[in-house]
Amino acid sequence: MASIGVMMGLSGLIAAQDSAVIEFRNKGEMVGTLRLDEFDKIATASPLRIFEAHEQRARIYQAYPARQLFDQVFGEEWRAAEEIVFLCEDNYQPSIPVAKFLAYDAYFAFASADDSLFMLTNVLQNNEMVKLGPLYLVWDNLKSSELREEGAVDMPYQVIGIELASFAARFPKLFPPVKASQEVQRGFLHFRKYCIACHTINGQGGGKAPELNYPLSVTEYIKPEYLKRWMDNPSSIRYNTAMPALAAETPAREKVMEEIIAYLQAMRTVKRAPGKAPE
Ligand code: HEC
Incomplete structure (x- = not known):
């Protein structure tokens, strides 16, 4: 870890962190921006110990409570929104239901609470x-086995944008055909x-990994048994792959994989060209 600090210049890394700007949007409209060193004015930081799923061990971070931050930035009406989309420097882009932020305690970590660099080794x-x-974005998962079962799901790092959204309005091209089965x-x-x-x-979703439906669906060139293996154990297919396996703790894991394949197969019939043009 030290070598990376030296390479980038540790003080440079810390300065860049303080002056980083986070953008907040509500249904596409800019609500405001906040520099990281301004967060102290609206939220209270404290140390939080979590099970760090990316490293499979406990770690302590300095973090702001997510609900407090959302109340300050968006006003309490964020609670009535449907989803919160997180934009990340590495093009990871999870969309997390607001209900999860009301049911569990989420935090925005901005530093390690010990001397370690604000980095991790992603074993996944x-x-x-x-x-x-x-x-x-981290969760107070030591007190919730449900959250621990989710592994690293909904834990985006390098977050630079936070947006309230309606899933259907923001990602219309992801929906399966109207008459699709319950399995799909x-x-x-x-x-x-x-x-x-x-x-x-x-064309809709995160930009960290390949498109799976357009122009050719993965189900048209990868057999179902290998699609399952992509989820179950990607490195058994491609050496050094950056795709993580579906977490071992995922409830009903086999069924989840089969249903995902059913969804991907159904999407073959609703191919839509990526791009901004409305459908
Ligand atoms: C953390 C990011 C990430 C997540 C989450 C993820 N993948 Fe991937 N996936 C990747 C990357 C990166 C690749 C490209 C890997 C490579 O070529 O080595 C990939 C490759 C694939 C491929 C092979 C595509 C091809 O044409 O070769 C399939 C199929 C796939 N993923 C399906 C899935 C499914 C289904 C899920 C959800 C269960 C999923 N992935 C979750 C990052 C991810």
Whole structure:
């Protein structure tokens, strides 16, 4: 870890962190921007100990409570929104239901609470060493086994933008055909939870991993058994791959994988060209 600090210049890294700017949007409209060193004016930082799923060990971060921050930035009406989308420097883009922020305690970490650099070694992603700042969304998961079962889902790092959104309005091209089976509908929900932060379908979703539907669906060139293996154990297919396996703790894991494949198959019939043109 020290070598990266030396390479980038440790003081440079810290200065860049303080002056980092976070953008807040509500349904596409800019609400405001905040420099990281201004967060202290609206929220109270404290140390938070979590199970760090990316490293499979406990760690302590300095963090601001998410609900307090949202109340200050968006006003209390954020609670009536549907989803919160997080934009990240590495193009990871999870969309997390507001209900989860009301049911569990989320925090924005901005530093380690010990002497360690604000970085981690992502054991889920080929041991890649990643910086966490400016903001890193974490959950008070030591008191919730449900949250721990989710692994690193909904824990975006390098967050630079936070946006209130309606899922249907922001990601219309992800929806399966109207008459799709319940299996496909469940697969869609799983895909939203476990895949869409990295991958796009019809150009919508995260830009960290390949498009899976347009112009050719993965189900047209990868057999179902290998699609399952991509989720179950990606490195058994591609050496050094940056794709993480679906977390071992995922409830009903086998069924989840089958339903995701059903969703991907159904999307073959609703291919839409990526791009800004409305449908
Ligand atoms: C943390 C980011 C991330 C998540 C989450 C993720 N993937 Fe991936 N995925 C990748 C990356 C990166 C690649 C490219 C890997 C490579 O080529 O080595 C990839 C590759 C794939 C491929 C192979 C595509 C091809 O054409 O070769 C499939 C299929 C796939 N992912 C499906 C899924 C599914 C289904 C999920 C949800 C269960 C998922 N991925 C979740 C990052 C992710």
